[in-house]
Amino acid sequence: MQRVMDCIQIETGMPLEIPILIRGAANAMDALFSTFLLSTSSTGLLSGKNRTLIYPMKPFAPAPAAPVILNVETREKQEHEASISKSTYSLPGAIHSSCLVHCPGRTHQQFIDPPHLRSSVDPRHVLSDNWAPVNELPPTTCPVIRGAIPACLRGGAYIRNGPNPQYLPRGPHHLFDGDGMLNALLLPRNGDGTAPATLCSRYVRTYKYLLERDAGGPVLPNVFSGFHGVAGIARGAVVAARILTGQMNPTAGVGLANTSLAFFGKLSMGMTAHPKKDPVTRELFAFRYGPVPPFLTYFRFDAAGKYKTGEDVPIFSLAQPSMVHDFAITERFAIFPDIQIVMKPMDMVAPGRGSPVGSDRGKVPRLGILPKYARSDAEMRWFEVPGFNLMHALNAWEEGEDTIVLVAPNVLSIEHALERMDLVHSSVEMVRIELRSGAVSRTPLSAENLDFGVIHPGYVGRKNRFAYLGVGDPMPKISGVRKLDFSLCGRGDCVVAARDFGPGCFGGEPFFVPAGPNRGEEDDGYVMLYVHNEDNRESKFIIMDARSPQLDLVEEVILPSRVPYGFHGLFLTQDEIKAQRPH
Ligand SMILES: [Fe+2]
Numbered sequence: 001m002q003r004v005m006d007c008i009q010i011e012t013g014m015p016l017e018i019p020i021l022i023r024g025a026a027n028a029m030d031a032l033f034s035t036f037l038l039s040t041s042s043t044g045l046l047s048g049k050n051r052t053l054i055y056p057m058k059p060f061a062p063a064p065a066a067p068v069i070l071n072v073e074t075r076e077k078q079e080h081e082a083s084i085s086k087s088t089y090s091l092p093g094a095i096h097s098s099c100l101v102h103c104p105g106r107t108h109q110q111f112i113d114p115p116h117l118r119s120s121v122d123p124r125h126v127l128s129d130n131w132a133p134v135n136e137l138p139p140t141t142c143p144v145i146r147g148a149i150p151a152c153l154r155g156g157a158y159i160r161n162g163p164n165p166q167y168l169p170r171g172p173h174h175l176f177d178g179d180g181m182l183n184a185l186l187l188p189r190n191g192d193g194t195a196p197a198t199l200c201s202r203y204v205r206t207y208k209y210l211l212e213r214d215a216g217g218p219v220l221p222n223v224f225s226g227f228h229g230v231a232g233i234a235r236g237a238v239v240a241a242r243i244l245t246g247q248m249n250p251t252a253g254v255g256l257a258n259t260s261l262a263f264f265g266k267l268s269m270g271m272t273a274h275p276k277k278d279p280v281t282r283e284l285f286a287f288r289y290g291p292v293p294p295f296l297t298y299f300r301f302d303a304a305g306k307y308k309t310g311e312d313v314p315i316f317s318l319a320q321p322s323m324v325h326d327f328a329i330t331e332r333f334a335i336f337p338d339i340q341i342v343m344k345p346m347d348m349v350a351p352g353r354g355s356p357v358g359s360d361r362g363k364v365p366r367l368g369i370l371p372k373y374a375r376s377d378a379e380m381r382w383f384e385v386p387g388f389n390l391m392h393a394l395n396a397w398e399e400g401e402d403t404i405v406l407v408a409p410n411v412l413s414i415e416h417a418l419e420r421m422d423l424v425h426s427s428v429e430m431v432r433i434e435l436r437s438g439a440v441s442r443t444p445l446s447a448e449n450l451d452f453g454v455i456h457p458g459y460v461g462r463k464n465r466f467a468y469l470g471v472g473d474p475m476p477k478i479s480g481v482r483k484l485d486f487s488l489c490g491r492g493d494c495v496v497a498a499r500d501f502g503p504g505c506f507g508g509e510p511f512f513v514p515a516g517p518n519r520g521e522e523d524d525g526y527v528m529l530y531v532h533n534e535d536n537r538e539s540k541f542i543i544m545d546a547r548s549p550q551l552d553l554v555e556e557v558i559l560p561s562r563v564p565y566g567f568h569g570l571f572l573t574q575d576e577i578k579a580q581r582p583h
Contacts (some may be wrong), residue, residue: 002266006399013217014389020103021097028306028487031560033347036073041417042043046451050243051110058313064442080417082220095112102142103227105305107321109166116427117155117171117172118419119420120174120418120419120420120421121173121174121412122170122172122173122442123168123169123173124233125172126173126174126175127165127169127173128533129386129504130532130534130537130539130562130564130565131175131564131565132564133165133166133168133178133181134164134181134201134464134562134564135165135201135559136201136202136203136561137199137200137201137560137561138200138526139186139198139199139200140198140199140200140556140560140561141196141197141198141199141560142196142197142198142199142343142557142559142560143197143557143558144188144193144195144196144197144555144556144557144559145556145573146193146553146554146555146556146558147193147364147543147553147554147555147556147582148191148192148193148212148554148555149188149191149193149543150191150248150515150526150554150555151186151188151191151541152513152515152516152525152573153513153526153571153573154187154188154190154191154426154512154528154541155187155188155189155573155577156186156187156280156513156571156572156573156574156577157184157186157571157577158184158185158187158511158528158541158570158571158573159182159183159184159185159261159568159569159570159571160182160183160184160508160509160530160563160567160568160569161180161181161204161256161257161258161259161260161261161566161568161569162180162181162183162258162564162565162566162567163175163177163179163180163181163256163566163567164178164179164180164181164203164258164311164564165177165179166179166203166209166212166213166559167180167212167217167218169218169221169222172222173222174222174418174477175421175577176256176258177222177247177256178256178258179203179206179208179209179256179257179258180203180204180206180209180256180257180259181201181202181203181204181205181258181564181566182201182203182204182259182261182411183199183200183201183530183563183564183566184199184200184202184378185197185198185199185406185541185557185559186198186199186200186302189574193555197418197541197557198513199560199561199563201561201563202372203571204257204258206255206256206257207249208220208256209257211248211519211565212250216522219239219242219248221239221485224478250381251396255270257271258567259567259568260274260567260568260569260583261569261570262284262566262570263570263576264273264277264284264301264305269284269307269502270288270290271287271288271326272286272287272288272289272324272326272327273325273326273567273568274325274326274327274392274393274568276327276329276334276461277457277460278329278461279457279458279459279460279461280331280462282299283302283303284301285298285300285302285329285334285372286298286299286300286301287299287327287336289318289321289322289323289324290321291321291343291356292321293314293316294314294315294316294318294377295315295318295319295320295321295322296314296315296318296324296336296373297312297313297314297315298313298315298334298336299310299311299312299313302367311375312373313367313370313376313377314372315374315377315380316377316384317338317368317377317380318336318338318368320342320363321342321343321513322338322339322341322342322343323339323341323342323343323357324336324337324338324339325361325391325392326390326391326392326393327393328393328395328396328399328406328408329396329460329461330372330396330398330404330461331372331397331463332371332372332398332462333369333370333371333372333396333398333404334369334370334371334372334568334570335368335369335370335393335396335406336367336368336369336370336381337365337366337367337368337389337390337391337393337403338365338366338367338368339365339389339390339391339414339518340360340361340363340365340389340414340415341357341359341360341389341391341414341417341418342356342357342358342359342360342363343356343357344356344357344358345404347375348448353538357418358418359414359415359417359418361414361415361471364384364386365384365385365386365388365389365390365534366383366384367380367382367383367385367388367390367406367431367433367440368380368382368383369381369383369433371566375435376431381429383433383440384436384440385431385440387412387429388410388429388442389410389412389414389417389578390408390409390411391409391411391417391426391451392408392409392451392452392453393406393407393408393461394407394408394409394428394453394454394467394469395407395455395460395464395467396461397461397462397463397464397499399463402434402435402436402437403432403433403434403435404432404433404435405431405432405433406429406430406431406433407428407431407445407467407486408429408431409426409427409428409429409451409453409469410426410427410428410429410442410448411424411425411426411451412424412425412426413425414476417431420473421476422475422504423474424449424472424474424475425449425472425475426449426450426451426466426472426475426492427444427446427450428444428445428446428450428453428469428484429442429443429444429445430442430443430445430486430489433482443489443490444469444495445484445486445488445489445493446482446484446495446497447470447473447493448482448493449472449474450470450471450472450476450482450484451469451470451472451475452469452470452476452478452508452509452510452567452568453467453468453469453470453484453509453510454468454469454509454510454511455467455468455512456514456522456525457510457512457514458514459522464482464486464522465485465486465487465522465523466483466485466486466523466525466546467483467484467486468482468483468484468510468512468546469481469482469484469582470482470507470508470509470510471500471511473506475571476565477506477565478506478507479500479501479505479506479507480498480500480501480507480508480510481498481499481507481510481527481529481551482495482497482498483495483496483497483498483523483527483551484496485560486560496549497546497548497549497550497551498549498550498551499544499550499551501531501537502533504534504535505531505533505534506531506532506534506565507529507530507532507536508529508530508565508566508567508569509529509533509567509568509569510527510528510529510544510548511527511528511529511569511570511571512525512526512527513525513526513527513571513573518580519549522579523546523547524546524547525546526545526546526554527543527544527545527546527551528541528543528571529541529542529569530542530563530566532558532562532563532565537562538558538559538562539559539561539562539563540556540557540558540559541555541556541557541559542555542556542557542558543555
């Protein structure tokens with residue numbers, strides 16, 4: 001197998017290891033496969049594989065003379081030319097790949113797949129506007145056009161993950177099916193606005209990405225859309241044949257790595273996109289889930305990033321395979337959701353379905369509370385919370401000995417979560433669970449459609465006051481940012497600061513960076529994200545003052561290339577980058 005780059009370099013001589021933790025909604029089936037494979041093999045699935053080289057070039061490539069806009073048409077043309085070139089000059093490879101890769105796939109799309117696709121899997125709809133994929137971008141300078149860079153951010157990098165299919169789909173394609181691409185912006189060390197920032201976009205070098213790159217076309221079926229009807233069965237049969245003939249090694253992982261990323265030690269298994277780092281103990285808590293028992297497994301890493309071998313806690317009390325995208329921790333507990341999004345493997349081959357994940361409105365959602373250092377599932381307590389479907393958690397903490405408080409967006413229209421995301425409304429709620437009595441109460445914090453939220457990382461698992469969330473308009477497009485004040489719970493709408501991006505402008509999940517390394521005022525810091533203008537196709541990066549009522553802009557960077565919408569991201573400080581060394 002081709003060697004995989006195992007580090008990220010922000011600058012040459014400044015290597016940065018970014019273990020990419022990868023799971024999530026976009027990877028529900030990814031986790032599904034990973035967990036399944038782990039149960040049949042002790043081989044690490046993702047160790048050293050889901051990593052990518054962000055800034056490999058020295059010196060930095062010069063900025064293009066004009067903004068480079070790569071769109072669907074450009075990609076189609078490039079791929080068409082590439083396919084002609086490959087078939088002309090690489091006959092042995094072409095035979096190998098065309099027999100088992102290209103012919104079946106094209107046949108499916110041209111002769112078997114139905115001509116009309118649901119909008120959720122119609123690439124003409126799913127990959128429109130700024131969801132259209134872009135090519136990789138070498139390090140490219142871009143001017144800072146507004147303000148000075150805050151001292152805490154200088155020399156740091158904002159990196160955001162998102163789905164960006166390597167090959168344009170010729171058939172059904174769900175938004176969650178694209179290969180992971182990291183769009184990273186390195187901020188200058190000079191904060192006076194005279195030095196440029198540097199943008200770089202790279203695919204995560206997953207096994208799937210490398211396999212398909214070398215094959216010159218799609219190999220693995222799309223997880224959320226690739227199992228439609230007869231064509232889906234045919235695709236599955238082709239994959240099975242490739243495994244049996246040794247052309248594919250599924251134990252290397254088949255994930256997309258398109259959801260999120262995290263910053264800590266090596267990863268050697270499937271894992272949630274939303275691990276939780278305890279700010280006091282520095283331990284990392286996480287889980288994986290899948291379609292075969294145990295449907296959920298909880299595990300952790302020590303402060304040095306070392307996996308606590310032998311301390312996995314299989315959660316057999318989760319009786320049905322369900323989507324567990326996120327969870328929360330407190331000082332003493334881990335809190336898991338059991339929601340109405342479930343796995344239905346048989347739906348992969350059912351007429352008109354084609355996805356192994358769907359909603360079950362007859363199921364009563366639950367929250368499970370497990371001691372953080374539990375040795376077994378016997379210590380888990382489940383609490384029914386009818387109508388509460390948690391996809392993302394903001395935070396949780398304890399009040400006294402017996403009360404757990406959880407704050408999270410509740411997806412009110414869960415049946416639309418996969419098929420009509422534009423109809424989803426997420427209401428942020430504070431949930432109180434009384435451990436002794438079992439009583440559960442819920443209080444909405446805002447009437448707005450809010451999700452993709454973050455808090456100050458120093459308050460994870462501890463009582464906190466503020467969160468920053470994206471405004472769905474409609475989901476998953478984000479038209480603004482709202483700051484919530486949890487202390488106002490029960491006294492009306494808790495939004496205390498707001499910024500809208502303007503007509504035709506949409507962003508993604510905001511990320512909060514504290515102004516200083518010590519835990520001072522909770523909202524003393526900055527909120528950042530990419531914003532795209534769909535009218536002029538310009539992308540920019542903005543930084544906002546988290547304490548100002550209008551979330552005032554303190555910096556804007558015009559990007560030299562379009563950055564597609566995506567999911568989750570993070571910011572690494574200059575010191576964090578410096579501290580990294582490649583293996
Ligand atoms: Fe997520």
